[in-house]
Amino acid sequence: MLIKIVPNPSIRGALVDFISNTKVMQDNGLKTAIIDADSILFAICVDKKQDDYQIAQYGAQTERTLNDVIEEFNTYFLKILMDSGCLQYVAFLTAGSHRYSFYPEYKANRKKLDKPRFLKELTAYAIETLGFCRVDGYEADDLVNMCKEQLGDNTLIVHTDKDLDQIPGNHYNYKKPEFYDVSEDTAQLNLWTQVITGDSIDNIKGIPGKGSAFAAKVFKQDEPYRNLVLLSYILEFGEYKGIEEFTKNYKLIKLLGLGNSGLFFQTSLVEDKLDLEANLNL
16 A cells, blocks of 8 residues: 655745745744644644624634634644744644554543544645544554655654653644754653653553652662663552553553555655655555
8 A cells, every 4th residue: 555645836835935044933844743743733623712892802712613713724734834944844733543442541531522624625635635644543652653654854743742752853832833843861751751651641650659750769779760660660550461452551651663664655845746655554
């Protein structure tokens, strides 16, 4: 199965013109923006709270049409790209997860939440018109990590998700907005801290009652992070249960790498085109 993605040339043209003629936040013109796009689509589709003045000025969010949503999305996404300073991008969306196979309660706290209006339609638009990519069984942040492994350092990871701070490299948080670098050691520290603390958003428990302050104290010891976290689990749960919980939570927290996935990403840095090829050996 071959998936070939070419971003909308009008978006690219606007980017080239803007970055060529404007002092951007950071010059990343030769870098590829690798984007976790789930939160972008959700943020646009969800109806925002408004007061009477905002409704009178801009219209009620609950009365938006699909065209309104698409226009708002185009404006927001283009601004993110412009602020990133990158001329080429790869954007990923979630389409399932392997994590449910061994932990059915994964993200169980989200199951009762209604999906916002137009999310399905906007997803289709982003894929068909702007070249966003999703692969069955993979979450967006896993695909971001795989793509970063393939493309290397000449990339900028664009996101708002702390899970992606376990990836070493250049990052851009478009909400703050903030550029920052994550070193190899800091990436490992972020990963193992989260294995201790868990992730309440994704319903990952971690070690009960242990937060980032506990993790920081643990990591002051001169031992590999993995060994220190495993020992903390054993002290909390006992040997057998501790190893079991440690293994489960590590697999939940750790982003998938390329490994034997069969995925292959390739970008072309020519001026007017970006290709992403995902070669799936199914």
